[in-house]
Amino acid sequence: MNHNSQPFVPGARAGVYPSNEVLKEEHEVSVLGGPQNSMAAGTTVINIQTDTVVPDHIVWSLFNTLFFNTCCLGFVAFAFSVKSRDRKMVGDVIGAQSYASTAKCLNIWAVVLGLLVTLGIIITVVIITTGVSHR
Template identity: 70%
Template sequence: MIREQHEVSVLGGPQNPAPVMSTVVQVQADTVVPDHIVWSLFNTLFFNTCCLGFVAFAFSVKSRDRKMVGDMIGAQSHASTAKCLNIWAVILGIFMTIGLIVLLVFVLPGILQNVMPNRHF
């Protein structure tokens, strides 16, 4: 059986009579970088025109990763790109939705009336 012995030595006060210096690190809490991840997820699911919602979601995740590492400049850059892509995804998605409604309401009945002249829609 092996026994280990530990020696504990008590150290006295500081050897140097100079005053003790301390360093204070201030973290700026007001630097909040929004990553727009919820908006990007919404656009990915509902307004994914030309895959802009998915690409915006990828940049949002990159922004969140940069924020976790502490790179606020990189996080801001990716968040800005995600925001721009989200805006374009919403605009194009709304235009395509309006175009589809116009197509279904005005164009499709005319085409059906020409194809089947016996029926009235």
């Protein structure tokens, strides 16, 4: 057996062992390769805009188109929702917000008018059936 074995870790001969971070950095440099030229590598910063969440209310508009389409407000709201989604895909956030706001307002009116019409029909049917049954 040879008792004069040399340490595997660089710098261990001097009695100073490098930390794990230094070893990881040396391994990454050896795997990835060092800089190709003698100049220090420059850094590039890319600012990525986070997507602004613009609700397009398309599901609500579709529901109103199918069930509460009083005065075609549900259909018009659906059209504005599609326009809002198109503007969002193009990257026009302000246009998307404008169309989404219009779609939301139309959806609110469609629901309110749809509920009033439905309630009016129910009240009318109840009044007519009770009036017919008392004769």
